Amino acid sequence: MLYAILCYDSEDVVGAWTKEEDEAAIKRLEVVEEKLARQGRLGPVARLLPTTAATTIRKGREAMVIDGPFAETKEQLLGFFIVECASLDDAIETAKELGKASSSAGSFEVRPLAVFKPHEVTRADEVRA
Amino acid sequence: MSDMAWIDAALTSARPQAVGALLRYFRDLDTAEEAYQDACLRALKSWPQNGPPRDPAAWLIMVGRNVGIDGVRRRSRQEALPSEEVISDLDDAETAAVDQVDAADYRDDVLRLLFICCHPELPATQQIALALRIVSGLSVKQIARAFLVGEAAMEQRITRAKARIAKAEVPFETPGAIERSERLGAVAAMVYLIFNEGYSASFDAVQAKAPLCEEAIRLGRLLLRLFKAEPEIMGLVALMLLQHSRAPARFDAEGQVVLLDDQDRSLWNRKLINEGLALIDKAMRHRRRGPYQVQAAIAALHARAERPEDTDWAQIDLLYAALEELQPSPVVTLNRAVAVSKVRGPESALAMIAPLAEPLAGYFHFHGLQGGLLMQLDRNEEARESFNRAIALANTAAEAAHIRMHLDRLAEPQRRAR
Numbered sequence: 186m187l188y189a190i191l192c193y194d195s196e197d198v199v200g201a202w203t204k205e206e207d208e209a210a211i212k213r214l215e216v217v218e219e220k221l222a223r224q225g226r227l228g229p230v231a232r233l234l235p236t237t238a239a240t241t242i243r244k245g246r247e248a249m250v251i252d253g254p255f256a257e258t259k260e261q262l263l264g265f266f267i268v269e270c271a272s273l274d275d276a277i278e279t280a281k282e283l284g285k286a287s288s289s290a291g292s293f294e295v296r297p298l299a300v301f302k303p304h305e306v307t308r309a310d311e312v313r314a
Numbered sequence: 315m316s317d318m319a320w321i322d323a324a325l326t327s328a329r330p331q332a333v334g335a336l337l338r339y340f341r342d343l344d345t346a347e348e349a350y351q352d353a354c355l356r357a358l359k360s361w362p363q364n365g366p367p368r369d370p371a372a373w374l375i376m377v378g379r380n381v382g383i384d385g386v387r388r389r390s391r392q393e394a395l396p397s398e399e400v401i402s403d404l405d406d407a408e409t410a411a412v413d414q415v416d417a418a419d420y421r422d423d424v425l426r427l428l429f430i431c432c433h434p435e436l437p438a439t440q441q442i443a444l445a446l447r448i449v450s451g452l453s454v455k456q457i458a459r460a461f462l463v464g465e466a467a468m469e470q471r472i473t474r475a476k477a478r479i480a481k482a483e484v485p486f487e488t489p490g491a492i493e494r495s496e497r498l499g500a501v502a503a504m505v506y507l508i509f510n511e512g513y514s515a516s517f518d519a520v521q522a523k524a525p526l527c528e529e530a531i532r533l534g535r536l537l538l539r540l541f542k543a544e545p546e547i548m549g550l551v552a553l554m555l556l557q558h559s560r561a562p563a564r565f566d567a568e569g570q571v572v573l574l575d576d577q578d579r580s581l582w583n584r585k586l587i588n589e590g591l592a593l594i595d596k597a598m599r600h601r602r603r604g605p606y607q608v609q610a611a612i613a614a615l616h617a618r619a620e621r622p623e624d625t626d627w628a629q630i631d632l633l634y635a636a637l638e639e640l641q642p643s644p645v646v647t648l649n650r651a652v653a654v655s656k657v658r659g660p661e662s663a664l665a666m667i668a669p670l671a672e673p674l675a676g677y678f679h680f681h682g683l684q685g686g687l688l689m690q691l692d693r694n695e696e697a698r699e700s701f702n703r704a705i706a707l708a709n710t711a712a713e714a715a716h717i718r719m720h721l722d723r724l725a726e727p728q729r730r731a732r
Contacts, residue, residue, distance in 0.1 A: 197323070197324070200532070200535070201326065237538045237539055237551065253539075273595035299589070
């Protein structure tokens with residue numbers, strides 16, 4: 186089974202780390218990442234830019250574009266896509282296209298990546314989609 | 315990160331919201347600051363034992379309010395009340411507070427707190443010092459170091475500034491849309507002042523002043539989280555991020571200023587650049603041009619150029635033309651002339667800055683640029699005159715040294731690189 190492991194933390198606190206603290210935290214994570222990669226178990230790893238860089242697209246007949254991150258608490262994170270986009274407009278259009286393909290309501294949050302490591306899982310035990 | 319370091323960071327980041335809310339509640343800055351301090355002391359006792367609250371700001375506001383009320387009562391009755399009993403229900407404080415403190419209140423609270431620091435009667439340096447003390451919570455010692463003055467002098471400066479705004483009328487009513495946007499404009503300008511105080515530092519002072527840039531960016535991000543759809547705030551934060559991204563390349567080992575064209579671009583901070591570019595992208599979608607956005611767009615074009623020769627100077631020329639319209643100033647025209655010299659040559663640029671000779675007669679960069687353009691045209695005698703004038707007007711030793719380098723080059727034409 187493939188698992189997504191999502192990171193939640195206080196943006197203020199993590200954002201206030203010094204360069205040294207940040208690098209030390211990354212180094213410690215990389216030790217674990219390297220082990221997982223050797224075992225063929227590591228998929229893509231990403232770090233997102235701050236929520237201030239986020240834009241939210243509310244699905245609907247006329248999709249609505251709102252500045253800022255997704256903030257509703259009655260909806261849950263169900264999945265994500267990582268797409269190369271030439272610009273924010275391009276990303277918003279892509280999200281709208283994805284939105285039309287699914288009939289539900291809900292939203293997409295579009296957020297640029299700060300770091301992307303495109304590892305590939307080579308040893309998945311179960312069937313992948 | 316240890317528990318204590320986490321608590322420290324959480325207290326710092328909650329400070330603007332907490333002090334802002336307490337100020338609304340007590341309508342007195344000193345009482346609000348004291349209440350916040352007391353709440354922090356209690357947090358240091360309570361959080362390591364009970365774990366950190368979900369919303370540190372709400373916790374601090376609730377507890378600060380209770381201890382503050384206690385303090386006010388105590389003073390008015392001249393008797394001691396058992397403070398621990400008054401706030402015996404700390405566990406409930408958080409849930410209650412989360413319900414009571416509305417996100418919209420937060421927004422106006424933080425804005426008000428920053429806004430009272432921008433009092434027009436206060437000179438810019440006092441505004442900055444006050445904001446760093448009250449909003450950011452830097453110690454007087456830290457602020458004194460950043461301003462390169464003694465601690466006692468800074469203490470006095472802050473006390474005087476506080477006394478001045480205490481006499482002024484603090485607007486406690488919830489602002490209307492127009493007032494809110496006026497306040498936001500004043501606050502944005504002050505945040506940029508803080509940034510520039512750090513950014514314009516000379517090499518000797520850059521270490522001491524670097525925290526000012528980081529603090530300004532932190533305040534900018536805070537504003538952006540509160541005012542999510544304001545393109546000028548996006549522009550302001552983008553501008554600061556893009557400028558700050560070049561910090562590691564701006565001085566050489568001897569402390570000389572390295573001009574943009576000569577900087578080692580591999581030293582630029584890509585993380586800050588990417589964040590800045592993402593914010594510019596967001597701002598542009600609003601199609602509501604403003605000075606911060608245009609300046610950020612100019613900085614973005616520099617950031618996007620991998621080599622100096624890749625710079626889109628024609629676009630930069632257009633952006634400066636837009637900035638001249640939005641914010642006409644001789645300095646903007648002077649900057650535009652740099653772009654013009656790259657696109658249309660030094661002759662056009664000289665013609666453009668000719669009318670600035672009078673308004674910018676006492677401005678170092680005017681004579682520096684004029685000298686540089688004349689030198690490109692091999693009008694060496696005039697160039698030397700301009701450079702001599704520039705040296706006399708240099709604000710820092712590094713600026714003077716940079717001009718002296720040009721003069722040396724003029725003196726030894728055979729060694730000139732071109």
